[in-house]
Amino acid sequence: MxxxxxxxxxxxxxxxxxxxxxxxxxxxxxxxxxxxxxxxxxxxxxxxxxxxxxxxxxxxxxxxxxxxxxxxxxxxxxxxxxxxxxxxxxxxxxxxxxxxxxxxxxxxxxxxxxxxxxxxxxxxxxxxxxxxxxxxxxxxxxxxxxAGFRDPLRTAVLLRSLDAPDFAPYGELLAAQPDDSGLRALFTTLITLPQTTLDLLLPQVLDACVLHVKEHGEFDLECRTILELGEAYPGDAGVLAALLLNRIVxxxxxxxxxxxxxxxxxxxxxxxxxxxxxxxxxxxxxxxxxxxxxxxxxxLDFGFGDMPVQTGVETSPGLWMYRTPCPEFELSRIEVGPSSSTGDVRVDHTGPQILLCTRGRARVTTGRQSLVLDRGQSVWLSAQDPAAVISADIDTQLFRATAGVE
Incomplete structure (x- = not known):
């Protein structure tokens, strides 16, 4: 360690x-x-x-x-x-x-x-x-x-809510075919638009987003995002492509x-x-x-729908795992300290591990070796290291990175 x-x-x-x-x-x-x-x-x-x-x-x-x-x-x-x-x-x-x-x-x-x-x-x-x-x-x-394409039926409603006359036909393309093929067709059209066409459409779309926000429309967050992107990346086709994606907080x-x-x-x-x-x-x-x-x-994958948000699954006392199908990695969150009812947290793995302290201060003990991790510090644990026991006198959070399990 x-x-x-x-x-x-x-x-x-x-x-x-x-x-x-x-x-x-x-x-x-x-x-x-x-x-x-x-x-x-x-x-x-x-x-x-x-x-x-x-x-x-x-x-x-x-x-x-x-x-x-x-x-x-x-x-x-x-x-x-x-x-x-x-x-x-x-x-x-x-x-x-x-x-x-x-x-x-x-x-x-x-x-x-x-x-x-x-x-x-x-x-x-x-x-x-x-x-x-x-x-x-x-x-x-x-x-x-x-992240990920929004349900095209919902996106069609968003596009119709924008008062941008020259952009309206593009939205109707999706409304006429609200599936993955329709998303692919509209997305391809938007990111291959000539710059002269973009220079005409983008100001209309941005003005429509300003109006939507002023009128407290149901897509307020989405429109604010497009305005932010339009300011940061003027004339960029990605601003229009962003209209098709899930906005996540x-x-x-x-x-x-x-x-x-x-x-x-x-x-x-x-x-x-x-x-x-x-x-x-x-x-x-x-x-x-x-x-x-x-x-x-x-x-690109043109599958659509809401992006699943994980909060972690508690797989052992004080340790929450974020599940993925990846063989390359696995991420876990560790909560330890006076507010935790679990006491010390034990972590073990047959492969490599990195522990990162993001809040508080942790003591990590492997066998006879012990290290203190302050906020922002991290530690390397090889496959040969014994299981680690994590303790803390104050409420502490760590993240653990390991290789995935197939």
Whole structure:
């Protein structure tokens, strides 16, 4: 069991306060801080801190002893690669509208781009690796997102409520075919509109959203979102595509799972995110980055309906698991302290684990070894470590990342 030193990633959409406050640093920061990475991603691996204060890359630790660190089952499937990446994500501005491929799609896409000679660092490369990238986000604060296609019957009502004459025919396309095929047809039409047409339609749609909000229409939150996106990304087709998606507000402890093909965008808030250790992103809009429409259409899932929101299932005293079908990862939330009736919390796993303290202060004990985790600190537990016992004198929250169980 070793403490981790983790990288903070700075992106323009990040927060100047959320991650710094978690880490006990001065706020506001000079630049936005968007993500805190915990894991063995080659781009910014965590460093394992030795008792003498020295450190080494978690990547190197895994390469030297994959079976000892990851366990036989995990090492047999993933080699020396840690299959998950744990993050704290802090968004003050909307992220790009995007989807991720399945394992088969990623493997085929990666091979095709390799065969075509597209450099791995090319800005037009879609596939950085041959792996899937499912993910799950659990809110630490109120967290706002767009995720998955709304029921087309409901979307047709929304579109008809907007007084935008030149946009009305597009809404009627969906009203005439309110199913996955209708969604696909309308979505494809919107994201391939010529810029001259977008420049005509977007101001009308934004004006209609302003009117809808002023009149306290039933789609107030959806219209406010479109206005926010329109201001952040003027002239972007993704603003219109966002009209088709579920608008979600998560409370702390709520989570959504985003499987392959799910179109989504995080809008605002701080959360703990766990994802497969991959860089594969197919962007749709709300970004100046490369958008490959044909490849995006190959990946997207046009199934529709409300996004299931999880609150966690208490699988043992003090431990709530967020269930997914992913072999790459599993996320659990741990609550321990005076307000808990469970006492100390015991966690065990046959593979690797990362524990992150998000509130309070925890003591983690494995056998004869004991470490104190302050808020914002995390610890690496190898497959060889004994079961961990977590105790706290104040109300404390941790998150546990592990490999999934097939």
């Amino acid at each position: 070793e403490l981790l030193h983790n990288a903070v990633r700075a992106y323009a959409w990040g927060s100047r306060t959320a991650i710094a406050e978690l880490l006990g640093k001065e706020v506001p920061t000079p630049h936005p801080e968007a993500e805190l990475w915990m894991g063995a991603h080659p781009g910014d691996p965590s460093r394992v801190v030795a008792p003498d204060g020295g450190s080494r890359s978690l990547l190197d630790l895994l390469a030297d002893d994959p079976e000892g660190q990851l366990g036989a089952r995990c090492a047999d499937r993933w080699g020396s690669r840690l299959p998950f990446l744990l993050k704290v994500l802090a968004a003050d501005e909307p992220l790009s509208l995007q989807a991720h491929p399945s394992a088969e799609q990623a493997a085929n896409g990666f091979a095709a781009e390799d065969a075509a000679g597209v450099p791995i660092d090319s800005p037009i490369r879609n596939y950085k690796d041959p792996s899937a990238k499912p993910e799950l986000i659990c809110a630490l604060t109120e967290f706002h997102a767009l 998560l409370q702390p402890g709520d989570a959504i799972y985003l499987p392959a093909g799910n179109l989504h965008a995080y809008l605002h808030g701080t959360g703990v995110e766990i994802l497969a250790n991959s860089d594969n992103v197919l962007r749709c809009g709300l970004t100046p980055k490369h958008v490959d429409v044909p490849e995006l259409m190959r990946v």
